[in-house]
Amino acid sequence: MISVDHLTKRYGAFTALDDVSFEARPGRVTGFLGPNGAGKTTAMRVIAGLTPAGGGSATVLGRPYATLPNPGRHVGLLLDASAQHAGRTGREVLTLAAVLTGVDRRRVDEMVDLVGLTSKEANRRVRNYSLGMRQRLGIAHALLADPEVLVLDEPANGLDPAGIRWMRDLLRGFASRGGTVLLSSHLLNEIERVADDIVVIGNGRVVAQGTTEELLAGSGTVVRSTDDATLRRALEVAAVGVSPVATGGLLVEADPEAVGRVALRAGVVLRELRSGDERGLEEMFLDLTATSAREGVAA
């Protein structure tokens, strides 16, 4: 469980976080979505107690992170995969964490194996790791002490498609056991596929949040027919919001069943009828963040 409550953080005139509130609940994967520089990393650093909050508060498992006893045993963090000493071996990095958190050192080898690093790779220095290997090491580090909560900043960066799929399964499995997962990404498809809840952030502000289903449902239905003009009139008569799609067809603010019924009554033959899921959320994401992203550059 992570609770972020009216969090604000300013750097001089720049507002990195502006009244950010959200929750990441146990048993669910919460996706933290936003373009680069939107404030995802800052919010995660405040949650982890690395950056002092300007206003508001963030708690993990009901208390500020800094007051958790032996925090590694409660919360697994991967904030930056490259923040490891280049001159240490991957195994040594994990061993240090095992000693510090008081976890059986045998778990080091188990985590190395779990994240798909070979024993030979684990004995190499982090300097020689690819970004994908660093991410895997970071995930091993986060999971090492069997935490209840995972906070991962852009963990899919540098992973190949198979690696991304592996991680998705891992996070889903972790949540299905009752764990809390908060992961950030600037890639919509990645979040959409793994998250139960989504928090969209742009320019330091939460611009949308809800369950993935809710956010997807809001995106309406895409319909193509042999006579779009007639169908459009019929839909407008039915008092449903409708707009043409540039690539042909109509975007309707109703579920596919309602659109189908209108088409049946109007006697229009449908060629395509689907919920506007991915396109819809993507457009929402672009809409919601494009302005803030531009403003972010100017700020």
Add this chain to the structure above:
Amino acid sequence: MSTTTPDTRSDASAVLVGEHGGRLPAPIPGERPTSGTSFGRLVHVELRKMLDTRAGRWLLIALGVVIAGALTILFVQQGGDHPFGTYLQATTMPMAILLPVVGIMAVTSEWSQRTALVTFTLEARRTRVAWAKVVAALLVGVAAVVFSFALGAAAHAAAIGLRGAEGDWTFTWTALLGAAGYVLLGLLQGLGFGMLLRNTPAAIVLYYVLPTGWSILGSLWSQAEKAGQWLDMNRTMEPLFSGSLTGEQWAQLATSVGVWVALPLTVGMWWITRAEVK
């Protein structure tokens, strides 16, 4: 384990197959800890971190080479006929000169390598981490002094046995304590500079340039020469080796330690507890 099957690709007992087919880490049995990380474990980790990097290893290797070189020269020169005190100096001096770098890097590498991100999330009480570094550095210093004493004794004994040198084991315990103090204060000064500057090259350069700076300043300006008697640690620590300090020398030592060790440590720790870790 009733809803999961052991993974066939691995004999690791702690890896399970979750319902989605992905492998999951096994839970650690027992309650989650309600008490914080013990200071002993923090010191253990900090000690290990000082020695487990490539930079740390090379520093120790360099130290070994310098000491071996110094002992070899003594061993060959004048038939190895030197008192134990000289051998002791040959093993202690290189440590006193090089070990402060261990103290510097124990702090600065956290920032240059950005491991502070991990360090301060696994132990959020940052002052405890800083003190663990201090204790770990002191342990390294004590071990180094004990080792240099043993090595110096072995070299002197070897010179007597193999080169027929005349045995001269006279040394004063106060001199040994003084040498130990020299090594430990150097380490602490390194830590302090590291905490204050958090930048490896800057801290190392400042640490090694400072004594030269004093002598240059002192030769140019008599006021600086006077101040140096109280503030130049190279000079205030010198009497430690002879093993006896006058009251004024103690005061001078304390003043310089206050300025170059206590002050940087205090300010550095204050900063660490408040800093934003990036």
